[in-house]
Amino acid sequence: MVNQVKNLLPTLRASAPKGMNIQPLFDQSFFVQAAVDNVIHEGLIAAFLTGSLILLFLGSWRSTLIVLISIPISILVSLTMLYALGHTLNIMTLGGLSLAIGILVDDATVEIENVHRNLGQGKSLLQAILDGAEQIATPALVATSCICIVFLPVALLDGPARYLFIPFAQAVVFAVATSYWLSRTLVPLLVKTLEKPHQEHNWNKGFLSAFEAFRTRYSALLLWGLAHPRRILIPALAVLMSAGFLAPLVGRDFFPSVDAGQIRMHVKDRPGQRIEDTERTFAQVEDEIRRVIPKQEIELITNNIGVPAEAYNLAFGDSATLGPSDGEILISLKSRKTAEHTRTLRADLQEKFPDLTFYFQPADIVSQILSFGLPAPINVRVAGYNKAENLAIARGLMEDLKQIPGAVDVHMHQDTDAPQLKVEVDRTLLARQNVTQANLADDLLVSLSSNTQVTPNYWVDPTTGIPYFVAVQTPTQAISNFADLLNLPVTGKQLLRNVATLKRGQANTVVNHYNIQPVYDLFVNVQSRDLGGVSGEVKAVIAKWQKKMAPGNTILLRGLVDSMDSSFYRLAWGFAAALMLVFLLLVVNFQSFTDAAIxxxxxxxxxxxIVWGLFLTHTTFNVPSLMGAIMTLGVATANSVLIVSFANERMEEGDDAVTAAFQAGRTRLRPVMMTALAMIIGMIPMSLALGQGAEQNAPLGRAVIGGLSVATLFTLFFVPAVFALVRRRKS
Structure with a gap:
């Protein structure tokens, strides 16, 4: 879309009047393109790191090549499915594919590792392929199904989050499902074609020796723990209790803040002020901005004062401007210090200009969409027909909201003290002349606002074909005081002064309604605190003032915080349903409630x-981090399936519960470590948030790294201990 507009600019410049300069000032497509490029780079780095890890473990470039072939094929199939469903390449779909890269190698890796294990038992290559594929066919199917099922909660999202994260989830599911299909078909064929059985690889003997030493120490530690399960269970319970204590400290946000290098600041002066005076005020504010922000960090500052002459243009923006006394200042930065400069300006400008109202609106395209065009994430609405009392309550509520730690830019959207001139008409005098008050109002409307308001007339330029309004009204410069206004002719026979008087008063600059009822809107922004923490205190303040509302009047909480609460609520229920489906799938596969529970x-x-990973990286619970949590639960389940399925095989061969658990942990250590490390290493580039717009996917990577790190320890120690304990008692 942006490229098409840019391609049209030369035509527009050529057809514009002489001397008119048409130049794009703010272009968010640069940010979007940079963010997309960054996600692609993160994915390529993740693929390289994952491939290096697989090569290190397998020691064969042939095996590594077979594993890595599944990545581009799975991604291409996923992209084809997304295209068929009408989705585009964007930050979310590419982020989903980047997340999937670590898991795409899982099925092929487990397949090849199992073939190598069978080769080590002296089998022929063909028999090793057949036996290896058969041994993990069911566990791999169950594991892949679990990963896909855990993404079902995304379907319960609504609002903007639904359109952001359903393509994300679909990208992951399509890629993972394709990876499993390839591991059942293409991978065995490539192993038969490319692998050289019993071929020695000397270059990674050092790593393999170190890994075998690690396996020996792990085996000794696992055996020590299995002998007395409390040695494993008590530390595990301590980890869970610590996470339960930290969870409330992590905080909640709907979406992470994104630094797009732009600041969008709204400035409000006295209501009713002429636009020339407002322009002088904006010039002073701009001078102060240039003093606060170093010159070398400012690329451009643009002022938009007042509303467009044609209301039609208002339908294409999210401006909160009410009239000629307020407007927006757009600041484009060369550095990624948006949050720092915003905090500085918020404190400095309010102190420098105490008579003005400042608040900062969402500047990046992601935040604007998620906020539905509102100027702040928290919107408190005082609704009802009891206007006078509701206005007093709204003002008292606003003062309480200002006291909440982390709440900034608290203001009321509606101006209630705009100057007004009220025309008091003598209806008796009008009636004597057979004139109604409606006739007089129409005359004043045309005289002051032109005939275009009621009977628009057009003149078409014969040269350009462009239509222009033909407006008739009293010149603005001819009305400079009360006397000029009272001398306006009305009804065609009288001056206004002969039939009416003027009185000064106050009025609202704008009147808003919600479900027909008049409302007063209070907006609250957040700084240096999570949105969930601030909204919790906002709800407490609302509950206090709600008791003072008259019957039929109410206080509503709307905005981004409402979407956040709804998304978290729906995801929580979705998590519960997905886990239940996973549990039932495991029950059906293992024909045992006990194994599923283990x-x-x-x-x-x-x-x-996940809690520890987010806490240590100062990241909040938000929808991207919850997407990472979903993937983590799926991978953790898949790894546990490998342990329990192998332990069951050992028990069928006659081992007792402890020996079976020990052998399962020792034998499956390598594929579990390869899967977990591939996923963790693949998420490192994303978690660092080094590129433009990378902040929005960083929580996802951090949740995966933290969750899988601890989940792998639980899989290798806690699951075998629980298996041995439960099966021994059952025996």
């Missing part, structure tokens, strides 16, 4: 890791 036992560890 596999699910790793998930509390994943949740604890």
């Amino acid at each position: 596999i699910i036992a790793a998930l509390p560890g994943a949740m604890a890791g």
Whole structure:
């Protein structure tokens, strides 16, 4: 869209009147393009790191090539499906594919690792491929199904979050499902074609020796723990309790803040002020901005004062401007210090200009969409027909909201003290001349606002074909005082002074309604605190003032915070439903409620890791981090399936519960470590948030890294301990 507009600019410049300069000033497509490029780079780095890890573990470039082939094929199939569903390449779909890269190698890796294990038992290559594929066919299917099922909660989202994260989830599910299909078909064929059985690889012997030493130490530690399960269970419970204590401290946001290098500041002067005076005020504010922000960091400052002459243009923007006394100042920065400069300006400008009202609106395209065009994430609405009392309550409520820590830019949208001139008409005099008050009002409207308000007339330029309004009205410069206004002719026979008088008063500059009822809107922004924490205190303040409302009047909480609460609520129920489906799938597969419960036992560890990962990186719970949590739960379940399924095989061969759990942990250590480390290493570029717009996907990577780190420990220690304990008692 932006490229098409840019391509049209030369034509517009050529057809514009002489001397008119048409130049784009603010273009958010640069930010979007940079963010998309950054996600692509993160994905490529993740693929490289994942491939390096697989090569290190397998020691064969042939095996590594077979594993890595599944990545581009799975991504291409996922992109094809997304295109068929009408989705585009954007930050969310590419972010989903970047998240999936670490897991795309899982099925192929487990397949090849199992083939190598069978080769180590002296089998032929063909028999090793057949046996290896058969041994993990069911566990791999169950694991892949679990990863796909846990994304079902995304379907319960509504509002903007639904359109952002459903394509995200679909990208992951399509890619993971394709990866499983390739591991059942293409990977065995490539192993038969490319692999050289019993070929020695010397270059990674050092790593393999170190890993075998690690396996030996892990085996000794696991055996020590299995002998007395409390040695494992007590530390695990301590981790879970610590996470439960930290969870309320993490905080909640709907979406992470994104630094687009732009500041959008709204300035309000006295209501009713002429636009020339407002322009002088804006010039003073701009001078102060240039003093506060270093010159080398400012690319451009643009002022938009007042509303467009044609109301039609208002339908294409989210401006909160009410009239000629307020407007917006757009600041484009060369550096990524938007939050820092915003805090500085917020404090400095209010002190420098105490008579003005300043508040900062969403500047980046993501925040603007998520906020539905509102100037702040929290919108408190005082609604009802009791206008006078509601206005007093709104003002008292506003003062209480200003006292909440982290609440900034608290203001009322409606101006209630705009100067007004009221025309008091003598209806008796009008009636004597057979004139109604409506006739007089129409005459005043045409005289002061032109005939275009009631009977628009047009003149078409014969040269350009452009239509122009033909407006007739009293010249503005001819009305400079009360006397000039009273001398206006009305009804065609009288001057206004002969039939009416003027009185000064106050009025609202704008009147808003919600479900027909008049409302007063209070807006609250957030600084240096999570949105969930501030909204919790806002709700407490609302509850206090709600008791003072007259019957039929109410206080409503709207805005981004409402979308956040709805999304978290729906995701919570979706999580519960998805986990229940995963549990039932495991029950059907293992034909045992006990085995399903043992596999699910790793998930509390994943949740604890997510909490710790977010807490240590100063990241809040938000929808992207919850997407990472969803993926983490799926991968943790898949790894636990490998442990429990192998332990069951050992018990069928005659091992006792402890020996089976020990052998499962020791044998499956390598594929579990490869899967977890591939996912963790693949998420490192995303979690660092180094590129433009990378902040919005960073919580996702941090949740995965923290969750899988702890979940892997639970899979390798806690799950075998629970298996041994439960199966031993059952025996």
